[in-house]
Amino acid sequence: MAAQLEIPAPPPAPSRSRARDTRARRDSRAGLALVSPTVIVVVVMVVLPVLWALILSFQRIRLLQIRRLDILGGEYTLRNYDLLINSSDFLDAAKNTLLYSVFGTIGAIVLGLCAALLVRRSFRGRGLVRGVLLLPWVAPVVAIAFVWQVLLSPQLGFVNAVGTNVLGWDSPIPFLSQEEGTITIAGISIGVPTALLMVILFEAWKSFPFAFLFILARLQAAPAELEEAAMMDGATPTQTFRHIILPQLMGVIALIAVLRFIWTFNAFDEIYLLTGGGAGTEVLATQVYSFLTARNDVGASAAVAMFMAAVLAVLLLVYLKFFGERDRMQ
Amino acid sequence: MRGSRRYHIEVAVLRVLRPLGIAFFVLITLFPFYYMVLLSMREISEVIENPAQVFIPLADLSSAAYERVLKPTSEGGEGFVRFLINSAMVGLGTVIVTLVVSILGAYAVSRLEFFGKRSVHFLFLSVYLFPPILLAIPLFVAFSKLQLRGELWVLVIVYIAQTLPICVYMLRNYFETVPVSLEEAAEVDGATRLQIIRKITLPLAVPAIAATGLFVFMIAWNEFLFALLFLVEERQNWTVSLGVSQLTNIETPATTLMAGSVILTVPIIVLFLFAERLMTEGLTRGAEKG
Numbered sequence: 001m002a003a004q005l006e007i008p009a010p011p012p013a014p015s016r017s018r019a020r021d022t023r024a025r026r027d028s029r030a031g032l033a034l035v036s037p038t039v040i041v042v043v044v045m046v047v048l049p050v051l052w053a054l055i056l057s058f059q060r061i062r063l064l065q066i067r068r069l070d071i072l073g074g075e076y077t078l079r080n081y082d083l084l085i086n087s088s089d090f091l092d093a094a095k096n097t098l099l100y101s102v103f104g105t106i107g108a109i110v111l112g113l114c115a116a117l118l119v120r121r122s123f124r125g126r127g128l129v130r131g132v133l134l135l136p137w138v139a140p141v142v143a144i145a146f147v148w149q150v151l152l153s154p155q156l157g158f159v160n161a162v163g164t165n166v167l168g169w170d171s172p173i174p175f176l177s178q179e180e181g182t183i184t185i186a187g188i189s190i191g192v193p194t195a196l197l198m199v200i201l202f203e204a205w206k207s208f209p210f211a212f213l214f215i216l217a218r219l220q221a222a223p224a225e226l227e228e229a230a231m232m233d234g235a236t237p238t239q240t241f242r243h244i245i246l247p248q249l250m251g252v253i254a255l256i257a258v259l260r261f262i263w264t265f266n267a268f269d270e271i272y273l274l275t276g277g278g279a280g281t282e283v284l285a286t287q288v289y290s291f292l293t294a295r296n297d298v299g300a301s302a303a304v305a306m307f308m309a310a311v312l313a314v315l316l317l318v319y320l321k322f323f324g325e326r327d328r329m330q
Numbered sequence: 331m332r333g334s335r336r337y338h339i340e341v342a343v344l345r346v347l348r349p350l351g352i353a354f355f356v357l358i359t360l361f362p363f364y365y366m367v368l369l370s371m372r373e374i375s376e377v378i379e380n381p382a383q384v385f386i387p388l389a390d391l392s393s394a395a396y397e398r399v400l401k402p403t404s405e406g407g408e409g410f411v412r413f414l415i416n417s418a419m420v421g422l423g424t425v426i427v428t429l430v431v432s433i434l435g436a437y438a439v440s441r442l443e444f445f446g447k448r449s450v451h452f453l454f455l456s457v458y459l460f461p462p463i464l465l466a467i468p469l470f471v472a473f474s475k476l477q478l479r480g481e482l483w484v485l486v487i488v489y490i491a492q493t494l495p496i497c498v499y500m501l502r503n504y505f506e507t508v509p510v511s512l513e514e515a516a517e518v519d520g521a522t523r524l525q526i527i528r529k530i531t532l533p534l535a536v537p538a539i540a541a542t543g544l545f546v547f548m549i550a551w552n553e554f555l556f557a558l559l560f561l562v563e564e565r566q567n568w569t570v571s572l573g574v575s576q577l578t579n580i581e582t583p584a585t586t587l588m589a590g591s592v593i594l595t596v597p598i599i600v601l602f603l604f605a606e607r608l609m610t611e612g613l614t615r616g617a618e619k620g
Contacts, residue, residue: 037434
């Protein structure tokens with residue numbers, strides 16, 4: 001076997017370069033052939049539909065007309081975008097989407113970071129704990145959204161039962177249908193967007209395992225010597241964390257932040273299932289859905305969705321500008 | 331230095347906080363699942379009377395909600411057996427096609443230099459950039475126009491497109507750990523590219539392929555948006571996710587909803603426990619470097 005692997009005596013230079021040429025060409029052809037099924041599926045099912053959605057967003061199309069619809073024909077108009085800019089519903093949804101994505105992402109990362117630091121060093125049952133902490137992320141969103149809904153229900157919910165019986169609340173709080181509540185701390189009342197806060201909490205709870213998983217993997221790949229040296233020099237655990245551990249995690253945290261932001265920004269299931277977009281939780285994704293199904297307005301729904309894609313494209317470009325340089329250097 | 335006051339205080343505080351923190355996280359992740367199972371086995375009248383009760387004597391548990399959920403509609407149930415079969419078929423169809431296509435793609439991306447390799451990466455990235463709801467509009471319109479929208483195989487095609495890029499990514503990460511020298515040896519012996527993939531690369535990658543397949547199955551099983559958009563009018567084609575989401579009308583008690591949720595969740599958790607280590611390693615392998 002080993003004998004066969006040995007490189008044969010080098011033939012004269014010109015023929016060797018020709019051999020490398022054909023080898024490269026053969027590889028290139030094989031590569032294209034092997035990757036083409038994937039590319040075809042992605043182009044047909046993702047790229048072309050997105051381009052078509054762009055066209056749809058400039059047309060006045062109602063769902064009832066689609067049987068007769070001519071794919072590219074029809075008049076082009078800015079009416080859908082015009083409608084959006086002047087719609088307070090759209091602006092509210094855009095604002096909610098931003099709050100939901102920013103705080104959902106921050107919440108998931110903070111929880112994930114804490115969990116990863118806690119589980120980092122070995123202890124009995126660590127493997128099991130790690131598996132358990134991943135459950136919110138792997139479980140079907142429909143199931144866990146309904147559990148939260150039942151837990152938070154004013155009539156039969158566990159949270160309200162504990163709140164009224166144990167914590168002395170005056171009345172149950174309709175967590176998912178109250179647009180604005182007030183919290184009174186030390187005599188000062190603060191307005192709180194209750195339902196929006198709940199869907200953000202849900203998002204943070206459901207997604208922290210993703211951050212946990214990646215941060216933990218990074219922590220375990222970090223060399224122990226640096227920390228040991230810092231400890232030897234008298235650094236306390238919090239100092240070690242701030243000056244040694246956290247800097248090593250910044251790359252992976254930035255990556256998680258971008259991915260989580262995109263996914264939270266796009267999220268539909270969570271809000272649709274928890275509140276149906278009511279009580280001040282309407283986001284762009286649920287608005288696209290209601291334009292498409294309840295209002296039968298394909299053009300307007302496509303316009304909202306294109307706006308979402310445009311925002312993400314801009315953010316991604318900004319990310320690549322800041323972090324792409326560094327990646328290329330590595 | 332090492333004996334500084336602050337150092338000792340911090341170490342002592344952390345020694346107490348760490349087990350508490352771990353317990354906190356285990357509690358917040360497990361409690362909702364426990365509550366789901368608990369509620370699915372209680373009587374709804376008892377739940378309304380005493381919602382905060384979290385320990386129930388075994389004798390008081392009932393399986394009535396499960397019977398209602400699983401029984402066919404003709405017998406007054408919700409017909410979930412049918413939905414389970416639909417979900418399993420959609421999942422398996424997605425897994426098989428996605429794996430075959432992505433194995434070839436991942437092999438090409440990890441082993442071969444070809445024209446346009448960089449733009450292929452960009453193409454895959456784009457699948458994650460575009461909101462699924464944006465894709466849903468043209469696909470919804472197109473399949474409505476073709477009058478194919480309620481078909482299960484249409485859903486399978488959509489899921490294949492959604493899972494292919496992540497599969498290529500996970501498998502590529504794995505292929506890159508398989509030494510090239512084995513393949514080169516086979517090549518010297520005159521094996522063709524497809525023979526090499528089938529005889530050398532695949533047998534070595536079986537665990538990774540199994541884990542990737544399970545991951546795809548979980549995505550297909552959990553998916554909700556496209557199932558809702560495409561199938562909601564075709565009850566006999568509902569997946570379990572969609573079936574559970576339609577249990578929320580006034581007449582359905584919360585206990586039935588929770589029984590449906592348990593039926594939806596259990597297969598996923600079993601699969602996950604089965605392949606957790608492999609699946610998570612396949613996902614994070616790229617992240618460890620930076």
